[in-house]
Amino acid sequence: MMCSSFLLLLLPAIYIPTLMSDSWSSETVLSHKLDPDPNREKFIWNPFPGNCGLNASMVRCAGVCPETCRFKSQKCPQYCGVNCKCKSGYVFSDNLLKCILRQDCPSHIQQQVVETHRVFQ
Template identity: 80%
Template sequence: MMCSSFLLLLLPAIYFPALMAESLPLETILGHDKNPDPTREKYIWNPFPGNCGLNASMVPCAGVCPETCSFKSEKCPQYCGVNCECIDGYVFSESLLKCILRQDCPINIPQQVVETYRVFQ
């Protein structure tokens, strides 16, 4: 009796992830060929070691496509990525590896709105 109760509790843990994986649209699983910056060779692993810094806050799942000086994503795959995100008014600077005011981005780099621009691993 105890074994069958355990199996009933375990069933949702087995069934729902499989169901979710089948129901995700294909574009949710990011194809790296859609990267708007084809010269990019590597993603950033974690630019916030230890703490988030002055211009970012800790969140459970910040995602992998933060707004940067160069790119703003319309959508992003639902991966957790790092646990910090820039606070309102700030964007992630890939060259400085920290959040800076949007107005402090280089003026010669216009920000492009793209479908997906993944920054973090």
């Protein structure tokens, strides 16, 4: 009985859909070993190793399109991405790989509001 209960608990974790679509659930975390993304070199894999840092908070599903000094997305694919989100007033610096105050962005960079600017894998 205990073994069958354990297997029932594991089923959602080991079930892999055979039909892939362009839209993943917001709880999906991609693994490059299992689901390689041919375009992943343009995305940042995990800029928060170990912890989120002083200017970010841990969340369950932070997404893949954080606001940066250069871009703010209007829409974003529903991927979980990393588990850290910049605190209010902070943006992700893709040069420094951490959250910085919006006012600390280089003065020569004018932020653009775009449809989608994906940063994280």
